Amino acid sequence: MKLYTKGGDKGNTSLIGGERVRKTDVRVEAYGTADELQANIAYLADKMAHEECLSPYVEDCRKICSLLMTTCSLLAMGCKCEHKMPQLTEEDIAWLEGRIDALQAELKPVEYFTIPGGCELSSLCHICRTVCRRAERRAIEVAESYEICSHLLVLLNRLSDYLYALCRTITEKFEAEEVLWRP
Numbered sequence: 001m002k003l004y005t006k007g008g009d010k011g012n013t014s015l016i017g018g019e020r021v022r023k024t025d026v027r028v029e030a031y032g033t034a035d036e037l038q039a040n041i042a043y044l045a046d047k048m049a050h051e052e053c054l055s056p057y058v059e060d061c062r063k064i065c066s067l068l069m070t071t072c073s074l075l076a077m078g079c080k081c082e083h084k085m086p087q088l089t090e091e092d093i094a095w096l097e098g099r100i101d102a103l104q105a106e107l108k109p110v111e112y113f114t115i116p117g118g119c120e121l122s123s124l125c126h127i128c129r130t131v132c133r134r135a136e137r138r139a140i141e142v143a144e145s146y147e148i149c150s151h152l153l154v155l156l157n158r159l160s161d162y163l164y165a166l167c168r169t170i171t172e173k174f175e176a177e178e179v180l181w182r183p
Helices: 026-048 052-075 090-105 120-145 152-173
Strands: 012-014 020-022
Touching: 020 026, 026 052, 026 120, 052 090, 052 120, 052 152, 090 152, 120 152
Parallel strands: none
Antiparallel strands: 012 020
8 A cells, every 4th residue: 555645735635434625624733733742742742751750641642642643633634524533531530530639639739820941841841831722722613613522622621730830840840940920
């Protein structure tokens, strides 16, 4: 099988199920942004893998990448898609909420907004968090016109919270300066 098909040379692509749409379709934008988020989180996991104290979070990121692959597939479904697709579940949301709670339990409360920075891994977490917020906005646009999995928006919303908590955890573990916004 060839890698290139030439089917997208004029700005069109196929959704799962065969429906042809423009590459600017909101669904393509949404799954493309979720894919970008997945790549950034994989990069974060690869960078964290060099630090033994971060190994539990590397495993979290690997699971999150799998959940994001499911997210991409759900956003890429065409209107008349009859394929059996994996779904996001309440258990997936509960797992992510549990991970957020575990991270927060180890952190001192924050009273001000955090300004990105402090160390390279912390900054990379902030990049992932902001891409996640964009992915959530794109998914909301899809939900305004198409039926999507009810857990998809919740997952993306919780994921940005997880990434923020992970950023703060990394900052603390490396004794980096947490820069707070004090207007």
